[in-house]
Amino acid sequence: xxxxSIEKKRHEAPYRQFVEQYGSPLLxxxxxxxxxxxxELQLALPNVGFFYAIKSLPEPAVLVTLLxxxxxxxxATTGELGLMRSVGARPEATIHTHPIKRDQDIRDALDFGCTxxxxxxxxxxxxxxxxxxxxxxxxxxxxxxxxxxxxxxRKFGCGRQDVPAMLAEAAQxxxxxxxxxxxxGSQSMTSAAHVDAIRACRPFYTPGAFVGAEHLTVLDIGxxxxxxxxxxxxxxxxxxxxxxxxxxxxxxxxxxxxxxxxVLSAPIMKSISTVMGRALRGGLWWxxxxxxxxxxxxxxxFDHAEYPITVFSDDAERHPSVLAGPTCDSIDVITELAxxxxxxxxxxxxxxxxxxxxxxxxxxFNSIPRPRLVVINR
Ligand SMILES: Cc1ncc(COP(=O)(O)O)c(C=O)c1O
Numbered sequence: 001x002x003x004x005s006i007e008k009k010r011h012e013a014p015y016r017q018f019v020e021q022y023g024s025p026l027l028x029x030x031x032x033x034x035x036x037x038x039x040e041l042q043l044a045l046p047n048v049g050f051f052y053a054i055k056s057l058p059e060p061a062v063l064v065t066l067l068x069x070x071x072x073x074x075x076a077t078t079g080e081l082g083l084m085r086s087v088g089a090r091p092e093a094t095i096h097t098h099p100i101k102r103d104q105d106i107r108d109a110l111d112f113g114c115t116x117x118x119x120x121x122x123x124x125x126x127x128x129x130x131x132x133x134x135x136x137x138x139x140x141x142x143x144x145x146x147x148x149x150x151x152x153x154r155k156f157g158c159g160r161q162d163v164p165a166m167l168a169e170a171a172q173x174x175x176x177x178x179x180x181x182x183x184x185g186s187q188s189m190t191s192a193a194h195v196d197a198i199r200a201c202r203p204f205y206t207p208g209a210f211v212g213a214e215h216l217t218v219l220d221i222g223x224x225x226x227x228x229x230x231x232x233x234x235x236x237x238x239x240x241x242x243x244x245x246x247x248x249x250x251x252x253x254x255x256x257x258x259x260x261x262x263v264l265s266a267p268i269m270k271s272i273s274t275v276m277g278r279a280l281r282g283g284l285w286w287x288x289x290x291x292x293x294x295x296x297x298x299x300x301x302f303d304h305a306e307y308p309i310t311v312f313s314d315d316a317e318r319h320p321s322v323l324a325g326p327t328c329d330s331i332d333v334i335t336e337l338a339x340x341x342x343x344x345x346x347x348x349x350x351x352x353x354x355x356x357x358x359x360x361x362x363x364x365f366n367s368i369p370r371p372r373l374v375v376i377n378r
């Protein structure tokens with residue numbers, strides 16, 4: 001469940017200013033926080049090249065800021081490719097990471113100039129026979145991290161035991177597999193799964209050990225780095241220390257890359273919503289906000305996320321309360337049974353860490369528009 005904290009009413013002022021200027025509900029995206037976060041990640045993983053996972057927050061302001069920082073981009077669809085094209089990204093700084101693609105998707109990416117693709121099975125490998133002169137592949141391997149909130153190795157990735165046969169088949173077809181990739185799951189609470197996967201991939205990088213091993217010059221360690229939601233997570237440096245130690249066992253010729261999404265996008269956005277109605281039902285105060293799980297809080301459904309929420313009041317008394325969203329659907333509840341001060345129509349509610357998989361998955365159910373995006377510190 002989301003965690004609600006209560007702050008003094010005077011702390012509401014900066015958020016009220018936003019609402020007065022732009023209306024409600026809002027998502028406020030801070031490009032300065034993104035710059036800081038990107039630089040922290042670079043320091044925490046100094047020998048890793050980053051390809052931002054666009055899917056977590058596909059906003060042009062994010063892409064432009066990261067372009068200026070020199071980041072690369074992980075795109076997975078022709079739509080995301082269009083976004084990269086629209087912000088003027090260099091195609092060489094993009095990788096296409098969807099393990100399952102239509103022929104048209106491959107052609108669109110090659111047309112743009114993106115030449116690195118991910119595959120995880122023979123049928124997908126065969127699709128590249130026609131493009132072997134241009135395309136280079138990463139073979140995604142499945143490693144299921146038990147500490148992750150979102151399992152991304154259930155749906156994608158070949159078994160470790162399948163790697164030699166895939167490398168051999170690619171060599172036979174004249175298709176270049178230049179490395180292995182994995183994603184141990186999103187919001188991974190420890191780096192143990194990253195470390196295990198990095199170690200498990202290491203033997204494949206010994207030339208002569210397997211057919212095609214001599215061509216492996218890249219290792220892609222995916223995403224999965226966690227952020228503080230309602231549970232405190234390891235500091236980024238602490239999280240990355242064991243990863244760096246495991247990566248140090250790779251030869252110099254192997255370029256290490258990663259596809260971070262959440263760790264960059266989550267902390268850069270706050271949600272601001274407003275109480276638009278209230279009702280006392282069976283002893284419970286129901287507060288209806290103008291944003292909910294079909295809007296900025298969609299990550300509650302799609303991303304298994306629980307957000308730190310703040311309300312503002314000087315009252316000492318607390319009452320059992322529910323924070324609900326604006327749609328007619330009963331699933332649209334943000335927080336059940338929180339002990340909250342009495343709130344009024346017009347009061348403001350703030351959600352933190354709301355950049356990743358929130359706006360990206362919001363929809364317009366009940367014809368309620370998505371929250372307005374306000375970008376600051378461009
Ligand atoms: C292929 C791929 N790469 C990277 C990411 C980003 O992962 P995270 O947000 O955990 O960093 C995802 C998330 O779904 C993904 O599917």
